[in-house]
Amino acid sequence: MTDLSSWVIPLLLACISLWALREKINVYEALTDGAAEGLRILLRIFPHLLALLTAIAMFRASGGLDLLTQWLRPVLEAVGIPSETAALVLLRPFSGSGGLAIGSELIATYGPDSTIGRTAAVMLGCTETTFYTIAVYFGAAGIKKLRHTIPAALVADIAGFLAAAWCVKWMF
Amino acid sequence: MSMAFVVTGLFLFSLLFGASTGKMAHVSAAALSGAASAVELCLSMVGSLCLWNGVMTVLERSSLGFYLGRALRVVLRRLFPKGGQDAETLTALSGNMSANLLGLGNAATPMGIRAATRMAAGCGGVASNELCRLVVLNTASVQLLPTTVAALRSAAGCQTPLDILPAVWLSSLISVAAGLSAAKLLERWVK
Helix, strand or coil: CHHHHHHHHHHHHHHHHHHHHHHCCCHHHHHHHHHHHHHHHHHHHHHHHHHHHHHHHHHHHHHHHHHHHHHHHHHHCCCCCCHHHHHHHHHHCHHHHHHHHHHHHHHHHHHHHHCCHHHHHHHHHHHHCCHHHHHHHHHCCCCCCCCCHHHHHHHHHHHHHHHHHHHHHHHH | HHHHHHHHHHHHHHHHHHHHCCCHHHHHHHHHHHHHHHHHHHHHHHHHHHHHHHHHHHHHHCCCHHHHHHHHHHHHHHHHHCCCHHHHHHHHHHHHHHHHHHCHHHHHHHHHHHHHHHHHHCCCCEHHHHHHHHHHHHHHHCCCCHHHHHHHHHHCCCCCCCCCCHHHHHHHHHHHHHHHHHCCCCCHCCC
16 A cells, blocks of 8 residues: 555656646646645645644643543544544634644644544545635625535535544555 | 634633643743744645645646546536536536646636536525535535645655545545535425
8 A cells, every 4th residue: 555655646747747748738837837826825824824723732732622622532432533633523614724724733743644643634635614615605606595505515524524534444 | 704713712711721720831832832833834835735736737737637627527417407508607617626626726716606606697696406516516625636635744754645545535425425415315305
């Protein structure tokens, strides 16, 4: 598994640039344009990370995060989700940068290759900022009556969290 | 606005818990180290995040992006039988989905909004079944390469940041399937 996945990046880079070059696309320009866009993304999320990582670090140091985790532990453990990810599960649907901040905390604290670190990464990878997305789309389209959108989107989130925990347990 | 409550709540609870457990020195130190860790995190992410964004832009500009969009149309016509009849909506939908798959969120949102606006015309402000489906599809992210997460893992010193790919794909599929099924079930009950 680890052997195979170390092939992914070099193979992707070589194949994609070769394919694009064959079509006379300026690969270098596309690569640097995309990189510049990446920098803009980072600039946009940095202020959020700063605010939230500060608040979360304080909350953790005060013992509040442990308390929150303790409350949610029985529920999460019963369905097979590591209880350390409680804060991530709670915040992810509301805030993309908040979820990212908590996820990065979990990955740094427990290690990227730990079960908790991997579960947090997969959870971040398979869910979105549900409420933000709903607000943006329906706001732009002028929709006032959402009908069943929120429950359906939350079902997708919950299924994603459960599947993330189960997949990590099963695959690693 | 909701984040204002989250942050204020966190600050307030930290103060109260810190006072009650006598850990105020820790809380105070954590405020500064937390801010510093945000800078560290961004610096250690910037390399891989920009690299992946660059690679995905190459993909988008090559014919691979075009093929992806064409393959998606088959699926999209089934998911959006009404909206899919309009050629321009279908183009916006397939652009939205392929940008989502490539992880280019900035490109996905404007195209998704375009599709949503066209589909909402004549709805009278009430979300149609297809509109709900579009939003559910967009709230359950399906990505070929979860680049931000990969960047996070590399930043934490991971040698194989993409070894979670199969797990992310499978969980995303389960999440989307659950969301779409829930929408299908609920649309009969919620008028």
